Amino acid sequence: MKGSQNTWPWKLLLVAILLVIAAGTWGAVSKIDYKWRWYRIPQYFLYFAEDAQKIPFDGTVVSISTDQKSTTVNLLSETGEKVAVSIATDSLKVSEGEELFEDDTVGFDREWRLGPLTKGLWTTLWLSAISSVFALFLGLVTGLARVSQNVTMRGLAMMYVEVIRGTPLLVQIFIAYFFLGTVFDLSRNVCGIGALALFAGAYTAEIVRAGIQAIPKGQMEAARSLGMTVPQTMMDIILPQAFKKILPPLSGQFISLIKDSSLVSVIAITDLTKSGREIITSTFATFEVWLVVAAMYLLVTSLLSQIVFYMERRLAVSD
Amino acid sequence: MIKTENVVKLFHSHGTTVRAVDGVSAEVAEGEVVVVIGPSGSGKSTFLRCINGLEIFDEGHIIIDGVDLADKKTNINKVRAEVGMVFQQFNLFPHKTVAENLTLAQCRVRKRSKEEAEKKALMLLEKVGIPEKAQEYPSRLSGGQQQRVAIARALAMDPKVMLFDEPTSALDPEMVGEVLDVMKQLAREGMTMVVVTHEMGFAREMADRVIFMDEGKVVEVGTPEHFFTNPQEERAKLFLKQVL
Numbered sequence: 001m002k003g004s005q006n007t008w009p010w011k012l013l014l015v016a017i018l019l020v021i022a023a024g025t026w027g028a029v030s031k032i033d034y035k036w037r038w039y040r041i042p043q044y045f046l047y048f049a050e051d052a053q054k055i056p057f058d059g060t061v062v063s064i065s066t067d068q069k070s071t072t073v074n075l076l077s078e079t080g081e082k083v084a085v086s087i088a089t090d091s092l093k094v095s096e097g098e099e100l101f102e103d104d105t106v107g108f109d110r111e112w113r114l115g116p117l118t119k120g121l122w123t124t125l126w127l128s129a130i131s132s133v134f135a136l137f138l139g140l141v142t143g144l145a146r147v148s149q150n151v152t153m154r155g156l157a158m159m160y161v162e163v164i165r166g167t168p169l170l171v172q173i174f175i176a177y178f179f180l181g182t183v184f185d186l187s188r189n190v191c192g193i194g195a196l197a198l199f200a201g202a203y204t205a206e207i208v209r210a211g212i213q214a215i216p217k218g219q220m221e222a223a224r225s226l227g228m229t230v231p232q233t234m235m236d237i238i239l240p241q242a243f244k245k246i247l248p249p250l251s252g253q254f255i256s257l258i259k260d261s262s263l264v265s266v267i268a269i270t271d272l273t274k275s276g277r278e279i280i281t282s283t284f285a286t287f288e289v290w291l292v293v294a295a296m297y298l299l300v301t302s303l304l305s306q307i308v309f310y311m312e313r314r315l316a317v318s319d
Numbered sequence: 320m321i322k323t324e325n326v327v328k329l330f331h332s333h334g335t336t337v338r339a340v341d342g343v344s345a346e347v348a349e350g351e352v353v354v355v356i357g358p359s360g361s362g363k364s365t366f367l368r369c370i371n372g373l374e375i376f377d378e379g380h381i382i383i384d385g386v387d388l389a390d391k392k393t394n395i396n397k398v399r400a401e402v403g404m405v406f407q408q409f410n411l412f413p414h415k416t417v418a419e420n421l422t423l424a425q426c427r428v429r430k431r432s433k434e435e436a437e438k439k440a441l442m443l444l445e446k447v448g449i450p451e452k453a454q455e456y457p458s459r460l461s462g463g464q465q466q467r468v469a470i471a472r473a474l475a476m477d478p479k480v481m482l483f484d485e486p487t488s489a490l491d492p493e494m495v496g497e498v499l500d501v502m503k504q505l506a507r508e509g510m511t512m513v514v515v516t517h518e519m520g521f522a523r524e525m526a527d528r529v530i531f532m533d534e535g536k537v538v539e540v541g542t543p544e545h546f547f548t549n550p551q552e553e554r555a556k557l558f559l560k561q562v563l
Contacts, residue, residue, distance in 0.1 A: 221373050222410035222469075226424035226476055227400030236423060241414050318414050318456040 029287075037285050041292055044115040044279050051110075053085045054103045061098045061106075073106050120275025121296055127193060127271060128258045134197035135257065139204025144234070146209040157205065164202035170263055172199055177267040192264035200257045207249045211242035244315045251308035255301045262297075272296060320384060320480060320511050321347040321370060327378035328365055328535075339365045340376065341535030347480070350509045354522040354543075357532035358558055363515045366532070367484050370513065371402040384479055400428050403473030407485040409465040411457040417444065417468050418453040421475045429476060436475070443471040447501050463494030467501055474505075481505065483514040519562060523547055531555045 059077040066072075071089045076082055087107030094106055114122075145157035164172070176195035177188060186194070215238050223233040265274035276293040280286050328340035340362045347353050355363045368374040370381055372388055372395040381388040383398055412420050421440035425431045431439070444450040447467035449460075457465055466486055473481060483502065487495045499521050506512055506525045516522065522529055522543055529546040531539040531554075539546065539555045547563075550556050 216408075216410075218406060218408050218410035219412065222404075222406060222412070223424070224396075225371055225373065225399055225402070225404035225406075226472070227396045227428040228424055229396055232427050236427065237412055241412075244414065318416075319458060 034287060036288065037283070038288055040283050040285055041117075041288050044117040044275075044289075046118065047113055047115050049111055049113045050108050052105045053087050053107055053109050054105055055085070055100045056083060056102065057081060058101050059099075061094050061096055061100065064092070064094075064096050071107065075100070075106070116270075116275040116279060117272070117292065117296070120270060120272040121300075123270055123275075124258065124261055124272040124297075125300070127189070127196070127264065127269070128254075128261045131193050131196035131200060131261065132254050132257055134193065135200035135204050135254075138197060138201030139208050142201060142205035143208025143212065146205060147212050161202045161205055164199055165206075169195070169199050169260055170266065173263055173267060188267050188269055192261075192267060192269050196257060196261055196264065199260065200253060203253050203256075204250065207246050207253060208242070210249075211246035212238055214245050215241050247308060247312055247315065251304065255304055258301055258304070259297060320349045320351070321345075321513070322382045323366075323370070323379065324382075325379040326366065326369055326376050326381060328362070328369055328374055328376045338535050340369060342379070343532070343535070343537050344379075345530060345537065345540070347511060347513055349479075349511055351527045352506045352510075352512045352514065352525050353528050353530060354526040355513065355515045355530045355532060356517070356519070356522060356558075357538075360534075361532045362535040363532045364484050367482050367513060367515050370480075370482055371399050371404050373404070396428070400424075400476055401479045403476060403478035403481040405466070405469050405473055405481065405483045405486045407488050409457075409462070409469045409489070411465055411469055411472070413457050416454050416456055417449075417460070420457065420468060421472050424472070425475050439475055440471070443474050444468070446474075446504075447471045448497070461494060462490045463497045466490065466494075466498045470498070470501055470505075480511045480513065483512065483516065485515055485517065487516065487518055517562065519547070531558065533558070 055075055057075075057077040057079075059075050059081075062074040062076045062082075064071060064073050066089055069089070070086050071092055073085045073087065073092070073094065074082065075085060085106050086109065088110045091108035091110070092106075094100065094104075100106075142157045142160060145153040146161070148154055173192065173195045176198075177191040180186060180194075181188065181191040219237050219241065220233055223237045224230075228236070261271060262273035265271055265277065268274070270278070272293055276289045280289050283289070323343055323345050326340050326343045327338065330337045330339050343362075343366050345353070355367065357363045365374055369376045369388075370383070376389070379389065383402060386393055386398055388395070388398065411417075412423070415423065418437065418440050421443060422433065422436035425436035425439060426433060429436075441450060441453060444453055447470055449464050449467060452460060452464060452468070457468065460468065470481075470486075486502070487498050490498065495518070499518060502512070502514070502521070503525055514521070514526075524543075526543045529541060529543050530537055531546065531550075531552070533554050539550060539552045541550075546555070547559065550559060
């Protein structure tokens, strides 16, 4: 049984299993008479907006000038006020010298705009990114405190980790928003980021602690025997080696953070999940929207995995 | 150079207290090579580790170049920079190249410039016979080469004393010689050395004095000729009978 045995029957089996799952799902869905409306989804990523441009007063069209892309209409009110309105050339509805009343349409302004799915994804991304930075910082400090000689530091760090790991994130988000947010007058974004960072920070601390403790004692002794201080040794010797060891669990933690960030939608932060919910209320395309939302999370998390995989290979040069 | 007075180191485990080092008094003069031998568990490594503060001793005094380690005001980092240590397990920094292993503490502790530190590193690698490995990572080196790098790393700090904690015990037999050769060269150059080892050949050839320890105590001290040919104590006789 050497490694080079024929694997393609097993790959065929894999494909067959996937097909069975897909067919089963398909069959089950067709039974409940759901009308798929995939065509309604793309507009929630990107759409072509058309806004009517109106005259803000009673007045006349003074002049119309056209360049390649747009047309500028200069308007003059009865009181001598001047306004220039920019519209798409083919949507021009007025001519020079024409008299208009307030709110008459001059023409339309068209542009591509990002839809709620894209905006929601963006919110999820920056929310997760900022939380990750804070979580990494918190985790590093707490992890170092966990291995420190100082009893107070160790006790504080342990309590923090235990409290956070022993309570559900959803409850923590509610406490952050309804209790801390009210008491300290914090915005929902601050509460959301704070809750996520505190949550991920506790887990990161345990990862950091394990990483530091996995470095042989001899490394600390060798550095100390050369006259290096504990902080110098941590920065130059222990943490770089620990970082390499903890990169896989750490990346797992941050992938979790991206997924967990969907919970902040309960405090009305319009992230990807909340955007999905909002779209469903206007389209009733429940199946399509949730599938798309899931696919978007999956895309982001797999991208992150790939980046980490690449970093691990780069860091492996000294092995 | 080094003077120890009644050094006691206690280890506490499972409610019992072990006197790992039990009142060791010894002196090492400048340029002297002192070899500490004894059965395993005799406290010789622990005693050596006390000398550069890797173990905090419970009683007594260790005075290095006039500085008392037992004094609370002593900056242990300053002392350590003057006392080089070579470990049984080499303890090279695996994420740094050989050259970086040698330059890091020079830059951080001795505040030397990068160029100066690199020059020194290369000079020392030349001395231990592996200048061509400067840009390699430690994992690509043999055990003997790694230990020679470790010696060079300690020397890069210009220590006044070098401590060796069983430097050849983790090596394959064919690599022991190359490390001992470097140590012999150092001894001939007049480096003050304290060596914990099981290499009786080295002790016999290079030591100015041999300290025999057992159960945390110094049992016998003497010149190698005297100690190896005519030991006074029963325990020393027994030990020599077993190892020679």
